[in-house]
Amino acid sequence: DFCLSRGLGDVYKRQEEYRGITVMVLMLLVVACYTVCGLSDKYSVAKLKFDGNSFTFLMALPTAVLLLPLMPFSDMHLQLCWQSVLAAVLIMVSKLLEFKMSALVLTEMSAFELKAWLGLCLFASYATDIITAADTFSVLKLLAIVVTAVGLFMIARSEREHISYKKIAVPLFFYLLSKFGYGFIITASAPYISSYFALLFGLILLAAVLVPFVHPIRMIKDKPKGCAFVALTKIPNALGLVLENAVIATSMTNYSFIQPMIMVALFFIGLIRKESTKPLNIIGSIVCISGIAAFQIFGLI
Numbered sequence: 001d002f003c004l005s006r007g008l009g010d011v012y013k014r015q016e017e018y019r020g021i022t023v024m025v026l027m028l029l030v031v032a033c034y035t036v037c038g039l040s041d042k043y044s045v046a047k048l049k050f051d052g053n054s055f056t057f058l059m060a061l062p063t064a065v066l067l068l069p070l071m072p073f074s075d076m077h078l079q080l081c082w083q084s085v086l087a088a089v090l091i092m093v094s095k096l097l098e099f100k101m102s103a104l105v106l107t108e109m110s111a112f113e114l115k116a117w118l119g120l121c122l123f124a125s126y127a128t129d130i131i132t133a134a135d136t137f138s139v140l141k142l143l144a145i146v147v148t149a150v151g152l153f154m155i156a157r158s159e160r161e162h163i164s165y166k167k168i169a170v171p172l173f174f175y176l177l178s179k180f181g182y183g184f185i186i187t188a189s190a191p192y193i194s195s196y197f198a199l200l201f202g203l204i205l206l207a208a209v210l211v212p213f214v215h216p217i218r219m220i221k222d223k224p225k226g227c228a229f230v231a232l233t234k235i236p237n238a239l240g241l242v243l244e245n246a247v248i249a250t251s252m253t254n255y256s257f258i259q260p261m262i263m264v265a266l267f268f269i270g271l272i273r274k275e276s277t278k279p280l281n282i283i284g285s286i287v288c289i290s291g292i293a294a295f296q297i298f299g300l301i
Helices: 002-046 052-073 082-105 111-117 119-131 139-159 165-188 195-214 216-222 224-232 234-250 252-272 279-298
Strands: none
Touching: 002 234, 002 252, 052 082, 052 195, 052 216, 052 224, 052 234, 082 165, 082 195, 111 119, 111 139, 111 165, 111 252, 119 139, 119 165, 119 252, 139 252, 139 279, 165 195, 165 234, 165 252, 195 216, 195 234, 216 224, 224 234, 234 252, 252 279
16 A cells, blocks of 8 residues: 555656646747747837727737637637626726736836736735635745745836836736736636637627727728738737636646746847846846746745
């Protein structure tokens, strides 16, 4: 019996190690997709001069279309019930809030600091995982989250200028809520609707809501090449969303680590481009990476 128990324990431990490695690979793939998409989005807004509604529409509709070829590789369970409808509507609201609120917040702070504030979502996500029994409380994991948050804070401080938080307190709150809410909605609605369908229907609803404000035909006539460019750059975004949903299925905390990882990736891209970098930014990035790696390692212990 002892030998059998020990053997089963070794098998279980090995399975957990494989699971941890798989999750980390998924997270890195999501970071790669979103980093490419983020760089193209910056070009779309800065050079092509799309306003918030137009850009959001061009994010939603092409991404929904590009999700269709991924259907055979996705979970497609769906119950025709009010919970499924509510999930799709809430996904639409979360995405709309994310884009609208980030535009307001970025008038006062840098994109780096905005992503640093997402460190708060790490604590909320870990608490959610514990409450829903997706994870168990670990002092080491909590310490890793604290280390990551400290690294994010250091990066934010390196970018800090004078910021009027009174102007952006409400938009910042709803931006953080939208980012946390997306993962929570996907997790809570899983018994009724797959993450694939919730996302697909949510994006279609978002595009439909924006049609009266965007006038798509006129926009395409005015900027045909710009619209085509933005639509094509949604290919990595569609793949990233599907992979991100797979990460959410493992835990809310892993999902919340994705944005800090993207920020670190953008930091290293800046180094490669030889952009000016402050010492506090470098130290903060190293601390942040250490926290993210430690959380994954502690998950295998």
